[in-house]
Amino acid sequence: DAKTTQPPSMDCAEGRAANLPCNHSTISGNEYVYWYRQIHSQGPQYIIHGLKNNETNEMASLIITEDRKSSTLILPHATLRDTAVYYCIVSYNNNDMRFGAGTRLTVKP
């Protein structure tokens, strides 16, 4: 079973920031938080990951709370091409990646 809880769906206006929440209240000290997304009929695409500190790359920012029990993925300026299912995963190694149902983000014009 997935160790995370995500809302099943969210909408966002094009050009606005998309903030996708994830709860992982049972996360262990050595587990990373990963975010992937999957556009229909394609393989998942890696977005970003982190352990304790906030992270930023060219795609997104990851904000992890101080107690590490939740995180937020931020897409700063959402476009229509960001419409996808977003998966939040906690894992300490790649043999234990649990993909739940994710959040279906719809970016609207």
Place this chain on the structure above:
Amino acid sequence: DGGITQSPKYLFRKEGQNVTLSCEQNLNHDAMYWYRQDPGQGLRLIYYSQIVNDFQKGDIAEGYSVSREKKESFPLTVTSAQKNPTAFYLCASSIDPSGGNQPQHFGDGTRLSIL
């Protein structure tokens, strides 16, 4: 360009037949993985391999078999023992199978259907 290639993109199988899905990577990654995805659901791990000539069962290995004779190749056979094989199959690889600081990279999947 480096990446993971899965073939074919669509595959049809008659009941009672075995079928093999191909997965090749040129990323020089040590670890490779096979997942199954059913409609509207997340991914479930079938098998994984951390090094050549070694592989481990995942959560739903029954009815499937794999081999890892070469670092770049990790084919998956869906056997006739798999009672509900219709699904989207995804292959992935990662640099370091044991460390938690390396993401997995995925292919674009093979969609298997039963005739």
